[in-house]
Amino acid sequence: MSIYLRCLDDLQREGARTVSSQALADRFHLKSAQIRKDLARFGEFGIRGIGYLVEDLRRNLTRILGLTRNRGVIIVGAGNLGMALADYGGFNREGFRIVALFDRDRRKIGTVSRGGVPVVDVRRMPAVARRENVSIAVLAVPADAAQRAFDLAARAGIKAVLNFAPARIKTRPGITIKGVDLKIQLENLSFHLARQERA
């Protein structure tokens, strides 16, 4: 549902001052009623006869998504994956701010990623997380270190976790965890392929 926001950014860049639910629906291969229902859940942002004011709707969406203040994010694990995620795409412009990478390897601690994100000793995670008021952590560690990394993040006051490690993590109440397991993604693709091939 947050992909609407991305679309609004595009529209704003294109200079559109207003947009109708129908126009949005076309962009997403959806029905216009769906768009209206989604948006109406959080208040009446539209104007009948006109549509939605792009600028206004964009502000409201960023507020609803909790992106008013740039949320701090930490990345645990400064391997290839962690580095890649740190330099991914310009978050820093749009709602998120990668505060630091954490690792145990002494040779990595003290360096910075190509994008300028510092690599910090994992033991300093609680201090840094609290000082910068970080509530989101990304786990980019090997599978066998995932649970430990999670526990550490939990102790550091993290409230939401994005887990890239191919491991099932035992969470605890009050912490949202979302897994991004590449193998499952590939299996879903393979499943779709198998269906098509049978048909």
Place this chain on the structure above:
Amino acid sequence: MSIYLRCLDDLQREGARTVSSQALADRFHLKSAQIRKDLARFGEFGIRGIGYLVEDLRRNLTRILGLTRNRGVIIVGAGNLGMALADYGGFNREGFRIVALFDRDRRKIGTVSRGGVPVVDVRRMPAVARRENVSIAVLAVPADAAQRAFDLAARAGIKAVLNFAPARIKTRPGITIKGVDLKIQLENLSFHLARQERA
């Protein structure tokens, strides 16, 4: 739905010869009826009074998911992300086989990743993909190269694409595309956080 397979692997390692839908349900915090419905969609694998034969069900699931022959996978873009994905976790054992990384950078071409995956000139993609009968590609390139990479993969006969670039790609009929956009993931987490904070 494909996470069942992972569970069956675990069970087989534990030496279980048979498993009931109830036992599976407990592992996933689901109801037993759900499991049975899911499995019955593809045929009657269970035995009344006994449950499911682990070995047998596992074979059937891998067949349904199209993993009977290890599917070949290519990765486009040999940056940090591509390298990390290539060495991710032991796919090669379980259904997928990373064939090659592709890149345009001459300094990278000819090298191999830590896990032993070779980096190949992007112009050889069609030849390699067809020779190895690859049908899945992973896009790990910058946003501005994503569309070009996709077109290239399409010409190479790729039928399914996993896109890590933060860009919307114009697909074409017959090709399944699945986006894994980190920013959207983070926004979803932020949304959940915002909801909790308001409550």
Place this chain on the structure above:
DNA sequence: ACGGTCTTGTGAAACGAGGCACAAGGTGGC
């Protein structure tokens, strides 16, 4: 000022996923 034409918001209908309960089928003990 006023009819025509947009577009939103929303009640009603259609659809699909998830859960319950039970008949059918199979095992093991006696």
Place this chain on the structure above:
DNA sequence: GCCACCTTGTGCCTCGTTTCACAAGACCGT
């Protein structure tokens, strides 16, 4: 052989989500 006991497959129901259809509001040309 028979009976108590399991477990699957499936018809029914419930509930949330998507879709449709329409009244209410807002602009525009005349």
